[in-house]
Each structure stands twice: as C-alpha cells, then as structure tokens.
Amino acid sequence: MYYGPHTEEDRQAMLAFLGAETVEDLFADIPAELRLGRPLDLPEALDETALRRLFRGLAAKNADADRFVVFAGGGVADHYVPAAIAPLLARGEFLTAYTPYQPEVSQGTLAGIVEFQTMMCELTGLDVANASMYDGASATAEAALLALDQTKRSRILCPDTLPPDVRATIRTYLSGPGGEVDVVPCPEGSFTSERLQAALAARPGAYAAVVVGYPNYFGIVEDLAALCEVAHRAGALAIAYCDPIALGLLESPGALGADVAVGDGQPLGNAMSFGGPSFGFFAARDRFIRRMPGRIAGLTRDLSGREGSVLTLQTREQHIRRARATSNICTNNALNALAAAIYLALLGPAGLREVATACVQNAHAAMERLRAAGARPAFPGPFFKEWVVELPDPREDAVDRVLAVGLARGVVAGTPLAREYPALSRHLLVCVTEARTREEVERLAAVIEEAASS
Amino acid sequence: MNVPPDLLYTEEHEWARVEGDRARVGITDHAQSELGDIVYVELPEVGARVAKGQAFGVVESVKSVSDLYAPVSGEVVAVNGALGEAPETVNRDPYGDGWMIEIRMTDPKETESLLRAPEYRRLVE
C-alpha cells in the first residue's frame, strides 16, 4: 500500500519545475557516504487484505476480554465502555486534528478540553485541571516535580501501597533534579497516619510531598483525610493518586485535603489496549495553576464578543519557556481525555455513582464467594473494586497454577504480585468491575478450586 | 517613545526613580511596547533582598517570558500588588501606576552606573 497521490506525470512535472532530473537530485545535500545505498531490510509491503490476515493472526494469540473473563486489575480494568464513544472518537475532525494552535478553527477541541477540565475538577474536588497527561504514572511523577519546585525540598514519601508502576515512574522522573523517593512498607495493606508520622519525623523538613493511592494498589480506601493532615503538618504537599470511577462514590480528594489529585483515565471509557493509550488527569488547587505541567484551555471572547476558548497560560510550556518550562510535555493524550468527557456526559453523576456502587457490590460479593473457595482476603480494610486474595493452594507455584488453569477455562484470574511484593508470592490481586456477572465469579471460584486440587 | 528625563535606566529596560535611599522600579515604555499585552507579573515579597543585575521577578505576555533585573541592590520595601489583578497597567502607565517594586538601597553609589535618559534613548532608537 502507498498513500501518496502522485502519478509519474505529476512527479515529472514537479521535477521539471525544479530543474531536477530525478528525485535523487533533491537529496544531493546528503553526503554519499551517509546514504543507505540499499533498500531497508523490512518485510514486503502488504495490501489491506494481507494486513488484516496478519494482524488478526497476531490478535488471536492474545487472551482478550471478548474471549476471556478478565479479573486482572491494578490500574487497568475491564469496565463498561458505552457504544457511543467509539464512533464519536472516530470522527476525522477529532481524530486527525492536532493541538489547537489556531483557536479559530479548533473550537471543538478547545470546548471539549474545557468540558473535560470542568469534569476533572468536579470529580477531584479541586479548582483547576489540565488538558491531560500521558497516563496516571507520569501525571503523578509530574505532580511530584511540582511539589519539589514548590517546597524547595528534594524527597517524596509514599507507602508501598502506591502502585509499583507509579512509584517507579516517580523515581525515574526525580532522577533528573536529583530527588529521592522513600517507600514506607505497609504489611497490613494500607497506610496509617502513625506510619506516615514516623516516616516524616525520621527526616524532618525533607519531604516535598506524600503520595497516596485512593484507593490504593490493593483496592483499599486509605484514610486520605488523616494522611493529608499529617502531611500538611510536616510542610509537605498531599498528592492523591485516584481511581476516577471510585470518585463517583467516595468523598473527593480535594474535600479531604489533597493539594493535587492525579490518576489514570482508562476506566473512563477507554479501551484497556494492553495498558495504553489512556490518559493521566492532573487537578490542583488554584495557587498551583502557574506551576502546572501541560496544556490548559481557558474561556475568553472573540473580537465580536462571541464566547470561545484558547490554550492559555502557555508561558509555562516548553515552546515558550524552553529550559525553564514547568515540564517538557507537548503531545498529551487529548483523544483519550475526550473519551472521558463523553463517558462522563453519558453517565452523568447518577450513572457514575451506579458504576461505582456496582463495583463495590460485585467485588464484595465475589470476595465472599472466593473466601468460600478457600481464597481469603490478605488484608483487612474497606476495598473498592479489587482486593488481594491468598490462594488456598500452599505450593509455591500456586499463582502460576491458577493462571494456567484459568487460561484453559477462559479466565484471566488476576494480577500476580510476586515480582513487586515478594511476600505476596501466593497471592493474586483480583478485580471485579460492574461488568462482571455472578456466573463469571463462579467460574473464577471453580478455577481456584481446580488449581488447588490438581 | 517616552523616556522621562528624571529617571535612571538599565540596559535590560528597567527604570529607577531614586528618592533618598529608595528606588522605585518598573519597566520602560519601550519594554512594554516590545512585550505586547502583559498578562502576568511575578514579583518578590516585601522583605526580600535583591542584588543589582540579578533577576527579581518575571513579566509575561501571552507568548513570551522575560526576567526583571534589579537596577540596584537592597531590600524590597514595597510591591505593587495591584498588578496581580491588573497586569495590563504596565502597558497603560509603565512609569506611573505600572511600577513594580520599591527598593531600600544598600549602596546608593550603584546608581552612578545606571543609564541617563539620553543614553537610554540612544540604546533603544
């Protein structure tokens, strides 16, 4: 396949206009010794039919959620995606536009961003939100950088109940300015204000921010209000890493004292897509608006007084402030953020609350069912849509057995934890969303029982 | 181009109005016109120390950012808080209501190296 339109006559006419004989003449500025001088070694070109065959073959090797019941969680989950989202996102006017640098012909994008920002403010209970980041982990890392800049301190504190990907990403981003991340072990599966207090006291005045999962990686709803208060007393900012679905039901992080709320937008109408693209949201209190990373759209008026929107506060950004920008981010995940705006408009406050409620109800009923199958919850504490089960099978390879039996029975049984939490080598993180059924939970229970007895 | 004769100037386009040991500081008419619509001014707090030639704040237009440089060293004794709500005042009245900070000078002799109006006018014309 080739997508260019030129006929040979077109090319000849254009070359003649340029006074060139062949297109090679147009590359005369590339020294001969730097030329490749051979065709690239790539597989042969394919037409659409052959492409479909190849890609369907690859796709068929994956245990997708159409053919398997997925209980894996840990930030990405098999939530309900309303049918209206895909055809709207597929509209070429959204799909094939770029960043709204010309606001007069980008009002659709810009109005969509302001709606998205409004909804993120409403979900998080904070004053200002940006137009999106790459994902939840990088959004959290950028929030950590904001905290370093704001407090002129160099360390970030988080519990080991903050998702491992998020902690690792903060660490990578902090390696630039030479910041450090300290991780507090929480063997009971949730962070307590006593543990936080002790950790903060160990390095007085050192911490720029405390980052807490809400709910945390193990699904447990941390006592965010108490943690924020302790963080503030130590002069640190409080950053909440949130599941946006949970925010339909739980008190907002802003109301509980968080200064910045971040999170991953996959659950809001985005495909799981092997972990990306989704988007990161970033909301904060008013006073941080000029330190925020990323694009922000704002309302204004045109010459004739009509309301419209523009990208605003651009002096924060790399294309203007260059080496002194608040972040280097340029391309973000606008289309995925639009998916979230459409999702939230379709659901409304009642629908979102219903989704969150169904998650809690399904997950708790499933927890009881798995407990009856011998798979007990590993941690106490109220959980939202996922929790850690300890498998009944005492063998060290219990997790592999459950996963293997599951795949044979059409079930992705959960997220293994051993790589990040060696103490949880016989445990699975099980996620039960609003989309699961009682029959599917029965299948999971049967898988666990079969694996234990085989 | 308005270059009041009674002020002192820097090559970075700040002006200083010296009275006793105090110097009131802002940016010149030339600077505000080059910057275009000013949308934000970031200033130090009262009590901050500034040093001659060092940045004491930032002025932003829609698509540019410029540092503000202190013409003299000393302590900031007043800040024009009204610019927070109405940064466009700097465009409208750069030498009057658009002033930025007042410095109690530690070394009034520093003013001797600042530009006089005719010198500054030659610089920008």
Next chain:
Amino acid sequence: MNGEGQAPGAVGLVGLAEPSIYARSRPGRRGVRPPAGFAPEVDVADALLGVRLREVPPGLPETSEPEVVRHFTRLSQLNYAVDTGFYPLGSCTMKHNPRIGEELAQLAGFARLHPAVPEEAAQGALELMWRLEEALCEISGMARATLQPAAGAQGELCGMLIVRAYHASRGEGRRKVIVPDSAHGTNPATAAMAGFEVVEVPSDARGGVDVGALSRALDGDTAALMLTNPNTLGLFDENIAEIARLTHEAGALLYYDGANANAILGVSRPGDMGFDIVHFNLHKTFSTPHGMGGPGAGPVAVRDFLAPFLPVPVVERRREGSRETFRFDWDRPQSIGRLRSHYGNFGVLVRAYAYIRALGAEGLRRVSEDAVLNANYLMRLVARDFDLPYDRLCKHEFVVSAKGLRERTGVRALDVAKRLLDFGYHPPTVYFPLIVEEAMMVEPTETETKETLDDFARALHAIAEEAAREPDRLREAPTRTPVRRLDEAGAARRPVVRYPAG
C-alpha cells in the same frame, strides 16, 4: 458561543456555535445505563465501613445519549483536521492517517487486552512489539529500542536519562547538554528536566550548526548534543559527520530528535550519520492519528552499548527450532527505570506497525522522496511572494519569512496565517524556528496532490497582494470561521479554565 439571546434555530445547520454540554443538562435526565451489578444485596455503607462517601454528587452534566452524540458531533464540526483540508503545519507531519490502522488497533485481541495477562496469553502483542522494535532499529540504524515513551518529549527524556546513566556508569558526572538555537522547545526543556545545564549554539549562514561554535562549546563536561536532522529549518546538516566526530571526541553522545524523520526514510539513517540515540514520533513519521494532540508514541532506539540503560521491561525473543516465543525481560540492573505504567501506548504501536507493514521498504522510501519533492516544489512556488532565508534544497519542510512583506505592508506572519483560514487552509507553523524573523514553517507531506500545492501557493499569492492593497483585511482575519480572533491576553490575565457546573 452562548446560544442565549439568539433566535430559535440560530445556531445554523452546520456547527457555527455550540453551547457547553452543561447547557444541555437538566436535573434527572439520564444517558446510558451502566450494568447494575449482580449483588444488589451488598450494603455499600457496610462494605465501605469507615470510608467517607460523597454527600454532594460531582457536578457532571445530566444528559441523554442523543444529546451527547449531537453535542460532540457539533463540536467536531468546529474543528479543522487533515480529513477536512490541507494542514501544512511545519514540524508536525500532518499527513493522511490510513484507516486500516484504526480498524486493526480496534481488534479485540489488541484493544480488549489487559496488560497483566500472562505472557503466554499475550504472544501476539509481544510479537508485534518485538517486530516493530526490529523495524525501527533497521530504519534508524540502531541496535535496540524501547517502545515505552508515550510521545516525542517523553522519548527525549528517556534519551537524556540514558545519557546520564551512561556517563554515570563510567564514573563521569557531565553536566552540559548542547542544543542548537533552532531546536524545538522540548529539547532544552527535556535536558533541564533531566538535570542538565542547557548550552545553546548558534546556526551558521547555511542554517546548519555553526561547527566552530560547537567545537568551542564541547568540552569534558558535555554530556550530549541534541540535534534534529534535517533541522527545524527543513535543512539537512551537511556537516553532520564532522559534528558527530567532534561530539564523540569530546566524550559526549549524539542525540537524534526524530521529529523530522519523514525526510530520510530509507535514504539515510541516523546511525549511519553517527547518532547514538534516536527517538521517533510514531504519530508523525508513521502516520498514527494526532487526535487533537495525542495519543502519540515516542520509541527510543540506541546503539548496542547503550542498550543496558533502556527502560524496563524490554521484549526478548526466544527461538526453539522454527518456534518463536516472546517474553518481557525485567532483569536489567542498569536500566533507567520506568517512564510510565505498562509498556507504552500499545494501540499507537499497532497502528504504526500496520503502517510500516503496509508500505514496506520501497513504500517508506517513496514517502520521503515524495515528501521532499512536495516541499521543494511548494517552496519554489511560495518563494515568489515570501523571503527564503536559506536558499538551498530543503527536505520535507521549509521556512519562509514574511519580514519583507511586513516591511512593505505592515502585515505580519500572524496576519497571513489568520487570513489563510479564510481561504480554507490550516496555516503553517508561525514564529518558529526562533532564529528566523516572521517565520512561516511549511510541511506539505507526501500525501498531498500537486493541485493542492498549486492552490495553496495561489492563496498565499493572493494574500500577499491583499497585504499591499488592503492590509486591514488581513489584520481583521479570519472572518469566515466559527469565531474570530480571540482575546488571548484576557484569557491569560484572568484564567477561567472551567465552566460553571450545573
């Protein structure tokens, strides 16, 4: 865009105005019904004992599905896009996005795949990632690549952190990164974010790096030089071999910003030019949709000696006879770590791999040939009315200046850009690169016809003539767009970044 006070129906048949979604909200109105769950017997307050629940629901709009579909459809109509017209936005490679990529990325085996499925249940996804990495290495002349970075700027951060890790592994704490004055803003922003001090070198009279200034700037404290080649002027730096030699002699690494890779596919490879680290923008060069500013993907390819520093995990292939299996390698002690969750913007990777497989080696080379042909052709047409600051062959894009026009008529590049909107075109990138006054940076791409280029040049010619005749018409442009010029200063002075909710 507020409908208030307008006569009924005054919004028009096509989108000229569309109130906020909140204007369509009414208390109690419902859109879609989510699944109700199977356990209504579970008491939520009981399950979440001790947790503070919301007393006030979030202020989300209350609308119906038809209202939502209509609203977002009308919003889309207010946008300009590649699908609706010529979009010669320099440096952004706004070419046609083949729809087969959309179809393939939405196959359930990709779109509905959870990232935590066991490796044996994701072999198709892993194989696709491995083969895409292999293709990008061949195209760039590099040894290994990571697909994790979510966009070009994150690819740059990945690259700069690899630079740091490499020098640190040799016991060196080099602090300086050199960028040319024509660089994209992301380059200095990234270098600073990675903890480096940014040093700028000037361009020479031909638009390339000033080699003399570079050799003076390079020293034992220099960690890397970041370059785009062809650069942001659309010019191939003929001295690149010498630049690479000087950089390496100083013990520094050479970084390739792949924003402009559309010019060199199959013609010349960054690896052969002497670069050590390369990032690609899959949403530019490999034509995955820009989506109003993302999602993109910014894979980073490196020479073999830098492979140990790549982010975790990387995909490895194991061969047993004719059987190939793929797995993630997490055990990489020298890795810079992670840049984000999971493995990258996988859905974007699927589209890019489809593009590469659709075109093959010959097709990719043709992409660059036609992109360069179109740019040179259009440059010569436009140069009749605008100044050419560097009069030489360009690659996939070129920069002209409206300086002469401004001196003659007082009309600026911005006014020309706004007037182009009235002619139905997206304007070029204006006022960038910073080293050209009144710059207009034009990237036609290979997917545009000769007729489109001819028409666009005619439009620019007409505008140049208007500038002389009735300059106010340009200063007041655009007038044929959903809104006219907007008060950006007002927006920045008193930011209102949300609608009042409900």
